[in-house]
Amino acid sequence: xxxxxxxxxxxxxxxxxxxxxxxxxxxxxxxxxxxxxxxxxxxxxxxxxxxxxxxxxxxxxxxxxxxxxxxxxxxxxxxxxxxxxxxxxxxxxxxxxxxxxxxxxxxxxxxxxxxxxxxxxxxxxxxxxxxxxxxxxxxxxxxxxxxxxxxxxxxxxxxxxxxxxxxxxxx
Amino acid sequence: xxxxxxxxxxxxxxxxxxxxxxxxxxxxxxxxxxxxxxxxxxxxxxxxxxxxxxxxxxxxxxxxxxxxxxxxxxxxxxxxxxxxxxxxxxxxxxxxxxxxxxxxxxxxxxxxxxxxxxxxxxxxxxxxxxxxxxxxxxxxxxxxxxxxxxxxxxxxxxxxxxxxxxxxxxx
Numbered sequence: 238x239x240x241x242x243x244x245x246x247x248x249x250x251x252x253x254x255x256x257x258x259x260x261x262x263x264x265x266x267x268x269x270x271x272x273x274x275x276x277x278x279x280x281x282x283x284x285x286x287x288x289x290x291x292x293x294x295x296x297x298x299x300x301x302x303x304x305x306x307x308x309x310x311x312x313x314x315x316x317x318x319x320x321x322x323x324x325x326x327x328x329x330x331x332x333x334x335x336x337x338x339x340x341x342x343x344x345x346x347x348x349x350x351x352x353x354x355x356x357x358x359x360x361x362x363x364x365x366x367x368x369x370x371x372x373x374x375x376x377x378x379x380x381x382x383x384x385x386x387x388x389x390x391x392x393x394x395x396x397x398x399x400x401x402x403x404x405x406x407x408x
Numbered sequence: 409x410x411x412x413x414x415x416x417x418x419x420x421x422x423x424x425x426x427x428x429x430x431x432x433x434x435x436x437x438x439x440x441x442x443x444x445x446x447x448x449x450x451x452x453x454x455x456x457x458x459x460x461x462x463x464x465x466x467x468x469x470x471x472x473x474x475x476x477x478x479x480x481x482x483x484x485x486x487x488x489x490x491x492x493x494x495x496x497x498x499x500x501x502x503x504x505x506x507x508x509x510x511x512x513x514x515x516x517x518x519x520x521x522x523x524x525x526x527x528x529x530x531x532x533x534x535x536x537x538x539x540x541x542x543x544x545x546x547x548x549x550x551x552x553x554x555x556x557x558x559x560x561x562x563x564x565x566x567x568x569x570x571x572x573x574x575x576x577x578x579x
Contacts, residue, residue, distance in 0.1 A: 279454075280453055281453075282450075282451055282452075283450075283454050285518045286457045286468070286518050287467070287515065287516060287517045287518065288459055288467055288516040288517075289515055290513075290515075290516075291510070291512060296457050296458070296459055296467075297457070298454055300454065306451075325578075327578050332458075334566065334567065338563050338566045339462070343460055343464065344458065344461075345458060345460075345461075346456065346458045346575075347457050347578035350579055392509050395508065395509045396505065403505070403509075404517075407469075407496075407498050407518035408520075
């Protein structure tokens with residue numbers, strides 16, 4: 238009996254995962270986090286760059302898919318459906334090679350991938366519970382657990398007037 | 409007479425500028441610097457990011473055209489003909505907004521465009537005198553003068569074993 242219940246549970250979960258977003262939109266089991274890495278994000282265009290000191294201690298790039306880039310360049314808010322913003326980061330490594338050429342210690346370059354890859358995916362229905370954005374964080378291709386992901390929406394409230402997006406476009 | 413000579417000189421220079429690269433290739437008057445901004449470079453893909461302290465004091469992104477990206481990802485050296493690498497830079501600005509959210513001073517973002525835009529254009533014949541690379545630096549859309557551009561090739565000698573290119577691909 239226990240085994241049958243388990244099988245039904247597995248089938249239900251599998252069904253929910255297979256259901257198109259439109260079917261999930263108004264249900265309580267609607268996903269609030271993004272658990273699949275968007276295809277081809279490393280080829281997206283550059284929105285901006287940033288540097289985090291402290292515990293993060295990285296240098297980062299924020300890329301956008303075509304929908305994101307168009308919205309940024311037209312200063313369109315809120316971001317349209319289908320917008321995806323990616324945050325990549327690497328270790329902030331001193332470059333001995335560059336320093337030698339410059340004749341002084343001043344150069345830092347991107348080293349190994351660090352602090353995971355993050356995404357914000359705009360789908361107002363699917364992610365209605367979190368301001369229309371699905372949040373994602375992947376370490377080595379694996380999604381962070383929901384405990385971490387639950388922290389995203391709260392912090393992004395700080396920039397509610399920019400549709401929850403911190404990064405501004407670098408000209 | 410002086411005026412006629414001047415006119416002939418102007419016409420000769422104009423003719424040389426209008427001549428296609430192939431005709432200039434083996435002439436002594438071949439260009440060694442790039443004086444036109446490559447089209448659409450802001451839409452190119454990201455090679456890496458970097459931070460320069462000291463007098464430069466900027467945060468930067470290095471972008472590549474399709475030829476560059478393919479070569480980087482296939483670790484192909486020397487870079488093929490048609491490779492163009494762009495270096496963009498912005499002021500390295502503390503972000504009060506981000507710091508407030510993080511609860512500590514740690515965040516720096518890209519501000520105004522700074523230290524111009526630079527390019528390396530691979531054309532082994534046209535730029536044979538400078539290792540097959542044409543160097544460029546533009547401030548507000550205007551090319552830097554040759555005095556500055558003459559410094560490029562010398563410094564890039566430091567990475568002769570990587571075809572004169574400092575930047576490594578950020579995964």
